[in-house]
Amino acid sequence: MRTPSPLPAAFSSRALSVREASDAGVSRHRLYKPGLNRPFHGARSTLADLTPDAKPLQIARRRLEEYRPLLSDAQFFSSASAAAFWGLPLPWSLYSGPVHVATQWPKRAPRVRGTSGHALRHPAVIETNGWRVQGPADAWCELSAFLSVEELVAAGDALFYRQRKLTTRDRLAAAIRKWGGKPGALKLREAFELIRENAESPKETEWRLILMREGFPEPELNLEVRDPAGELVAILDLAYRWAMTGLDYDGRHHAEDPAQFARDGVRYNALQRLGWHDIRIMAGMPKQQILDDLRERLIKRGWRPEQSLEPRSSQRQRNRPRRPTK
Secondary structure, three states, X not given: OXXXXXXXXXXXXXXXXXXXHHHOOOOOOHHHOOOOEOOOOOEEEOOOOOOOOOOHHHHXXXXXXXXXXXXXXXXXXXXXXXXXXXXXXXXXXXXXXXXXXXXXXXXXXXXXXXXXXXXXXXXXXXXXOOEEEEOHHHXXXXXXXXXXXXXXXXXXXXXXXXXXXXXXXXXXXXXXXXXXXXXXXXXXXXXXXXXXXXXXXXXXXHHHHHHHHXXXXXXXXXXXXXXXXXXXXXXXXXXXXXXXXXXXXXXXXXXXXXXXXXXXXXXXXXXXXXXXXXXXEEOOOOHHHHHHHHHHHHHHOOOOHHHOOOOHHHHHHHHOOOOOOO
């Protein structure tokens, strides 16, 4: 078999459109030869394949990169695809689903196999480093079509992670108002009330919501614990400062990385010397055991469960309008 002719150097390790390649003198015959992936109709890619252990977010962003050469000047990534671009945590079905491409109404929504097209009124579009993407607050609102309230909270917390702030609460509230009465509006408003700043992972959000649902006081997020000299000892995922009690979620890398495992031990001992009690949460641990350990610790530190607010599910049930009696 004859070796395909080399592509121009400008097309090395990148995605390109068939039109762009043709304009550069690449024959149509060459565009169907080995060495070029065809991720979408009208697109080609010379990007190196992702490794088998690539994370879902990496896979989703690769698909955006492969489609980007097909975007017209009036088009942009929206909805779940924009959320993936901004790094929001999503279910695998959204990372691996169609690429969401939008334009401003009344222009016609894009139609390409493997995509979901949208025509949006008054879209908030951000241009950054050559990308045109729906703004993070509006993209989060679009997720109401796919996510539960708790999933929306996890994605919303990611807008305000401790190490990066993608928007402000005022902008997010404005985006919800702009959403109006469209489907998902109630979910957005409920999720907005539960979103907090300074989280660092979806697991922190998951456990914060579990604790609140089970009637525990709301914990602080990523509390810095310092020794009497002011030196940082630890940053606790979830913490009750008044009870000197923290909860930390440890992923698999904490056990598989010997250096990380040793650092965790040093950190744990330092917290103990300061009088802190750190509850470790690991995958596979019984949830009830963790809750029982926390309840016992907080009660020892003076908490009375009856002092807490009702679980939110009970509040919703109690506040639900009743049918009038006949």
